[in-house]
Amino acid sequence: MGEVTRGTTNPNRLRRIDRWIAATQAPALRTGDRPLAVDLGYGASPVTTYELYTRLRAVSPRLEVVGIEIEPDRVAAGHAFLARTGPHDGLSFRRGGFEVPVPRRPALIRAFNVLRQYDEPAAWRAWERLCARLAPGGVLVEGTCDEIGRRAVWVTLTPDGPRTITFAAQLPALRRPSDLAERLPKTLIHRNVPGEPVHDLLVAFDRCWATAAPHSAFGPRARWVEAVRLLARTHPVLSHPPYGGRRRWRLGELTLPWQAVAPR
Numbered sequence: 001m002g003e004v005t006r007g008t009t010n011p012n013r014l015r016r017i018d019r020w021i022a023a024t025q026a027p028a029l030r031t032g033d034r035p036l037a038v039d040l041g042y043g044a045s046p047v048t049t050y051e052l053y054t055r056l057r058a059v060s061p062r063l064e065v066v067g068i069e070i071e072p073d074r075v076a077a078g079h080a081f082l083a084r085t086g087p088h089d090g091l092s093f094r095r096g097g098f099e100v101p102v103p104r105r106p107a108l109i110r111a112f113n114v115l116r117q118y119d120e121p122a123a124w125r126a127w128e129r130l131c132a133r134l135a136p137g138g139v140l141v142e143g144t145c146d147e148i149g150r151r152a153v154w155v156t157l158t159p160d161g162p163r164t165i166t167f168a169a170q171l172p173a174l175r176r177p178s179d180l181a182e183r184l185p186k187t188l189i190h191r192n193v194p195g196e197p198v199h200d201l202l203v204a205f206d207r208c209w210a211t212a213a214p215h216s217a218f219g220p221r222a223r224w225v226e227a228v229r230l231l232a233r234t235h236p237v238l239s240h241p242p243y244g245g246r247r248r249w250r251l252g253e254l255t256l257p258w259q260a261v262a263p264r
Contacts, residue, residue: 002097009043029060041114046078064090105135123186162258171220177205
């Protein structure tokens with residue numbers, strides 16, 4: 001179920017997302033004797049699936065990771081990768097799409113740069129379909145990043161619906177926070193217009209970024225942290241671990257409840 005994507009990928013493209021998942025979703029990844037994570041639509045190279053496997057196994061040593069692709073040649077590339085690098089316990093590749101053909105319900109589905117080619121209604125339907133495949137307590141992480149992972153926005157969802165949205169950037173290369181708008185998920189990217197909550201948020205964040213300009217003397221991280229602190233005065237920024245706090249902000253992250261940006 002689904003359409004073939006462009007397949008563009010690069011090593012370390014999803015490093016920010018993987019580390020965030022490992023830091024914030026560890027309880028779900030440790031549920032059961034053999035928890036399962038799915039990398040849906042990994043693209044022309046299996047490298048990002050392998051990177052997800054290595055990063056998440058650091059917090060869940062018994063985790064199994066399955067890379068799923070709808071395009072047969074990409075699945076063959078995954079099998080060739082395993083043959084070339086040797087077997088990796090718990091890592092495999094198979095053909096499929098939004099039906100997520102795995103033997104048991106996954107604790108995690110990561111779907112990145114998969115839904116951009118769909119229209120907004122189709123993206124909402126994909127969210128519902130993927131969440132319906134999750135194990136109890138499982139989570140879907142769906143989002144978009146640029147070609148080398150400098151800018152990204154992702155949403156976490158459970159079967160009850162969207163829970164959080166995270167904005168992340170390589171801070172030295174960031175001109176202003178609203179530049180992240182081009183990486184909004186498909187359910188929001190056309191909502192970045194006056195009167196919609198996500199637009200209001202980005203306008204407010206840009207204003208806080210400008211106010212925090214004097215902190216640039218201490219580096220872009222200091223400016224980002226101050227801008228997030230100012231934004232928290234008017235918006236429900238998550239400011240405590242595991243999703244928030246100075247440690248995560250210094251990584252160039254901002255996480256809010258989904259309701260802060262939910263379309264009107």
